[in-house]
Amino acid sequence: MRAIVIEEQGGPEVMRLGDVADPEPGPGEVLIDIEARGVNFIDIYQRSGAYSMPTPFTPGVEAAGTVAATGADVIGFSPGARVAWVLRPGGYAERAVVPADRVVPVPDGVTTEQAAATLLQGMTAHYLTHSTYAVQPGDTVLVHAAAGGTGLLLVQLAKARGARVVGTASTEAKQRLAREAGADEIVDYTSTEVAPAVRELTGGEGVAAVYDGVGADTFEASLASLRPRGVLALFGQASGAVAPIDPQRLNSAGSVFLTRPTLAHYAASHEELLERSTDVFGLVAADRLSVRVGGRYPLAEAGRAHEDLAARRTTGKLLLA
Known part of the structure; x- marks a missing residue:
């Protein structure tokens, strides 16, 4: 063969x-x-x-x-x-x-x-929205790379659970795809700083969860976009691995949670x-x-x-x- x-x-x-x-x-x-x-x-x-x-x-x-x-x-x-x-x-x-x-x-x-x-991507989106941070009706969540394979599925599953979804995407074509999947708001990360835009969209509060499969390029914006006690689910590193961080930063960000999940542990x-x-x-x-x-x-x-x-x-x- x-x-x-x-x-x-x-x-x-x-x-x-x-x-x-x-x-x-x-x-x-x-x-x-x-x-x-x-x-x-x-x-x-x-x-x-x-x-x-x-x-x-x-x-x-x-x-x-x-x-x-x-x-x-x-x-x-x-x-x-x-x-x-x-x-x-x-x-x-x-x-x-x-x-x-x-x-x-x-x-x-x-x-x-x-x-x-x-x-693989469907079950990844499933465990992220149902288990890692179980989306609740009325939550606002941030999905990076919202027009990617996992991103499009994350948007749909988060919307099905009653969330308001903010997605990040670059080109007009990608933004259109993310909106068609159900994203309520799109931030063009190539021309707009993500965290301030997310804060503005949430009245300064921040989001309940960030689903981040990009890694190094988005980590800082993800952390800065969370509401107090929010969850950063760092499930991938498409742009490279995130450097080690001081746990005190999770405190100063609002007693937030950082997890690095993988499907292997959610379908063990x-x-x-x-x-x-x-x-x-x-x-x-x-x-x-x-x-x-x-x-x-x-x-x-x-x-x-x-x-x-x-x-x-x-x-x-x-x-x-």
């Missing part, structure tokens, strides 16, 4: 497509014929070395397709069933073997492409993974959560997909098909 293999971590050029041996499922594993693969910032972190990975490896922690075969002791999956998975590498390939406890069924009403475009068990995926896929099937695919790339052009995502040239979700 064909697969992307990374022999050593580095730039996009280290991803090389070649022929590898077909995998075989062992006990408790599922062999999946992959039809669509999600491209995520975690793929970039793992490829670049920002997150250490044993090499060689095939990147891609989110994909969808059909079950080709199962190993011993696998219950609930049979050949031909449509499935998706997250949080295990191997997606940038034609086939992958995945532990059964990381695999979820794709229901009727959700296409395989939608599943690959939704699972198979039961929680199923609960979140069922909720997210149910919203997609009911047309209550819109998934925007912003770009489709052949597997051989995974490097270009990484470059486009890192440069923020895209909106919505990127797929390798």
Whole structure:
């Protein structure tokens, strides 16, 4: 089969497509014929070395397709069933073997492409708005990169829970997409200081929560945008890692909370993974959560997909098909 293999971590050029041996499922594993693969910032972190990975490896922690075969002791999956998975590498390939406890069924009403475009970012938006800071009716929240893949889903889920959503976006096209997703206010961070604008929009109070997947470039504005006892959920570092901070700054900012969450800890068990995926896929099937695919790339052009995502040239979700 064909697969992307990374022999050593580095730039996009280290991803090389070649022929590898077909995998075989062992006990408790599922062999999946992959039809669509999600491209995520975690793929970039793992490829670049920002997150250490044993090499060689095939990147891609989110994909969808059909079950080709199962190993011993696998219950609930049979050949031909449509499935998706997250949080295990191997997606940038034609086939992958995945532990059964990381695999979820794709229901009727959700296409395989939608599943690959939704699972990781949809569950991220779900845990952020339902668990990390559970949005309450009447809250005002700030969503950075509101036209990105996760950002568009965050806007929709926060609105569904009754929030007033302030989003940040740069170009007019991105601002339009964020508004179409439900954002009530947009701050153009390229021409306007975010924190003062947020303070003005909230009558000086600040927001209940900031959902920040950008990191270094936005952290200071995020901290300065919070109301007293607000929550800064720093769930990514698209612009680079945030430097260590003095905890006293959380006091002076209003006894605020800072957390660095990750989906792995909010879908740690198979039961929680199923609960979140069922909720997210149910919203997609009911047309209550819109998934925007912003770009489709052949597997051989995974490097270009990484470059486009890192440069923020895209909106919505990127797929390798």
